[in-house]
Amino acid sequence: MSKPIYVLSGPNLNLLGVREPHIYGKDTLDDVRAACERRAQTLGRSIVFRQSNHEGVLIDWIQEARTGASALVINPAAYGHTSIALLDALKAADIPVVECHLSNPAARETFRHHTYVSLAATGLVSGFGLASYELAVEAAARLSA
Known part of the structure; x- marks a missing residue:
């Protein structure tokens, strides 16, 4: 069996469903986890x-x-806009990296238009709410097949 796909979420995402649902939706982090697990399972991952x-x-x-x-x-999350340390760790990872956002950062405040993570990411999925995570898991599975 192949190695797992790591799905990591940054700061304040534990507040999904409560924090700014008009931006991030009403799904909770547990809902996101369940959706990712289902998608991975359908892909044999x-x-x-x-x-x-x-x-x-x-x-x-x-x-x-x-x-x-x-x-x-x-x-x-917000570390994407501020963390060179995350960028450096991702550049050293030497595995496919899919950046994922629930909202579309390019359609939001100017400071959200740039993420350091994008400099190390193989690809980016954003703007589809919970489905962004599912699509990102699918992309990661295809990239690591």
Whole structure:
């Protein structure tokens, strides 16, 4: 069996369904996890699904994914706009990386138009709510087949 796909979510995503539902939707992080697990299962794959509000923890998981994962899906949330450390960890990962966002950052505030993560990502899925994660898992599975 192939290595799992890591699905990592950054700060404040634990508040999905409560925080700004007009932007991020009413689905919870548990709903996102269940959808990712279903999509992975239909593709004959498994996932490791994690969320942290702490940049260093996310970096540790990215480094773990270097050898433990076949690919990585990451919604860096606000860290995407600020974290060169995440960029450096992703560049060292040497596995396919799919950046994922529930909303479309390009259609939002100017400071959200640039993400450091995009500089290391193989591809980007954004703007489709919970489906962004499902599509990102599918892309990661195809990239690591």
